[in-house]
Amino acid sequence: xxxxxxxxxxxxxxxxxxxxxxxxxxxxxxxxxxxxxxxxxxxxxxxxxxxxxxxxxxxxxxxxxxxxxxxxxxxxxxxxxxxxxxxxxxxxxxxxxxxxxxxxxxxxxxxxxxxxxxxxxxxxxxxxxxxxxxxxxxxxxxxxxxxxxxxxxxxxxxxxxxxxxxxxxxxxxxxxxxxxxxxxxxxxxxxxxxxxxxxxxxxxxxxxxxxxxxxxxxxxxxxxxxxxxxxxxxxxxxxxxxxxxxxxxxxxxxxxxxxxxxxxxxxxxxxxxxxxxxxxxxxxxxxxxxxxxxxxxxxxxxxxxxxxxxxxxxxxxxxxxxxxxxxxxxxxxxxxxxxxxxxxxxxxxxxxxxxxxxxxxxxxxxxxxxxxxxxxxxxxxxxxxxxxxxxxxxxxxxxxxxxxxxxxxxxxxxxxxxxxxxxxxxxxxxxxxxxxxxxxxxxxxxxxxxxxxxxxxxxxxxxxxxxxx
Numbered sequence: 276x277x278x279x280x281x282x283x284x285x286x287x288x289x290x291x292x293x294x295x296x297x298x299x300x301x302x303x304x305x306x307x308x309x310x311x312x313x314x315x316x317x318x319x320x321x322x323x324x325x326x327x328x329x330x331x332x333x334x335x336x337x338x339x340x341x342x343x344x345x346x347x348x349x350x351x352x353x354x355x356x357x358x359x360x361x362x363x364x365x366x367x368x369x370x371x372x373x374x375x376x377x378x379x380x381x382x383x384x385x386x387x388x389x390x391x392x393x394x395x396x397x398x399x400x401x402x403x404x405x406x407x408x409x410x411x412x413x414x415x416x417x418x419x420x421x422x423x424x425x426x427x428x429x430x431x432x433x434x435x436x437x438x439x440x441x442x443x444x445x446x447x448x449x450x451x452x453x454x455x456x457x458x459x460x461x462x463x464x465x466x467x468x469x470x471x472x473x474x475x476x477x478x479x480x481x482x483x484x485x486x487x488x489x490x491x492x493x494x495x496x497x498x499x500x501x502x503x504x505x506x507x508x509x510x511x512x513x514x515x516x517x518x519x520x521x522x523x524x525x526x527x528x529x530x531x532x533x534x535x536x537x538x539x540x541x542x543x544x545x546x547x548x549x550x551x552x553x554x555x556x557x558x559x560x561x562x563x564x565x566x567x568x569x570x571x572x573x574x575x576x577x578x579x580x581x582x583x584x585x586x587x588x589x590x591x592x593x594x595x596x597x598x599x600x601x602x603x604x605x606x607x608x609x610x611x612x613x614x615x616x617x618x619x620x621x622x623x624x625x626x627x628x629x630x631x632x633x634x635x636x637x638x639x640x641x642x643x644x645x646x647x648x649x650x651x652x653x654x655x656x657x658x659x660x661x662x663x664x665x666x667x668x669x670x671x672x673x674x675x676x677x678x679x680x681x682x683x684x685x686x687x688x689x690x691x692x693x694x695x696x697x698x699x700x701x702x703x704x705x706x707x708x709x710x711x712x713x714x715x716x717x718x719x720x721x722x723x724x725x726x727x728x729x730x731x732x733x734x735x736x737x738x739x740x741x742x743x744x
Contacts, residue, residue, distance in 0.1 A: 466657060476640065532610070666700070
């Protein structure tokens with residue numbers, strides 16, 4: 276790692292970018308213009324959010340709050356827990372002295388915000404022992420942790436064993452390398468059934484005991500109740516957004532998809548995320564009432580559904596490009612959380628987590644375990660990709676509801692579970708009449724294939740297949 280890269284802490288840089296961005300619209304237009312001039316490296320990504328007005332500003336404030344909590348945790352006498360994104364976040368916010376940090380969203384924010392992405396941090400992981408084919412989604416932020424360029428976590432949790440082996444190995448390596456206490460959740464091969472439910476709930480109670488032991492505090496039951504009730508409200512807003520996304524033209528601006536799941540994966544149950552959702556819903560409702568698409572031109576040329584994850588190239592250029600091409604973006608598989616009432620869970624009640632029950636501590640723990648077991652990847656990658664309720668079923672269900680004109684798959688170097696079957700997945704999607712492209716690139720690392728190369732490939736695919744060209 277270069278000496279220059281070690282000059283500033285990773286979490287501090289993220290906070291600086293998003294905090295400054297969130298305040299950029301607080302002043303006059305002239306002041307905003309002056310601010311952009313003194314932060315040329317970060318103005319493209321900040322502008323990509325702020326040009327959407329209040330929702331973009333609230334989103335930046337939310338990320339600023341999230342990174343500030345991480346950066347100041349130890350100064351305020353709190354414990355820092357590092358984990359993987361496929362976790363019910365509500366539990367951690369319910370402790371008075373625990374701050375959670377999730378590896379993958381922190382990588383995404385660095386990839387979007389830093390001029391050279393997070394490649395040096397990814398490489399540092401390999402310098403200390405990671406394989407080069409391990410997942411770039413974790414390596415971006417974990418490289419900074421291993422290099423001592425963030426607040427050091429106090430303990431580590433993992434909720435993706437077997438489901439994503441590279442995800443699990445990354446946090447296990449981190450725990451061993453830094454000699455940190457570690458807790459591993461387990462997941463049976465099936466999702467539903469009395470024995471499975473009992474197993475999930477027992478395992479989640481063991482996780483609570485582990486956090487209490489590491490933090491030296493007890494779970495704040497009243498706080499947990501408030502957070503889960505806030506989640507219930509967030510689910511209602513999300514359900515409404517999902518219904519509006521189905522409209523043609525789609526009234527949702529493409530970058531709102533990123534804001535929806537980045538909030539869900541970092542600030543579930545927090546009021547700052549509710550504010551983002553409510554603001555987005557207002558914009559989307561207004562577009563829908565006028566019959567406008569969510570793109571800047573108000574027109575929809577095509578509808579895209581990413582099979583798995585989006586592309587996190589620097590400056591949020593993926594979403595900017597979609598907008599400039601009048602392409603609406605549908606929710607991807609990674610943003611399927613299976614709350615009761617959402618349109619893709621209709622008719623599949625057993626696979627959704629039902630109504631959040633806050634009547635007692637036991638029912639709240641049960642609700643948390645149910646939410647956790649239905650997180651993206653945890654639900655879909657338990658068994659064969661084409662088994663009922665697994666990846667293929669969920670992807671085709673989402674496609675049927677959202678009616679995309681084409682689909683694109685992209686993963687990371689570590690997505691072995693999906694790269695191994697994506698040809699079969701492409702075949703199955705094509706049989707359903709959906710043009711499907713495999714994009715051989717890395718969603719978090721532009722060095723594998725540049726963003727310009729990705730644009731060329733997607734544009735060529737659209738032209739050859741005659742997709743609204």
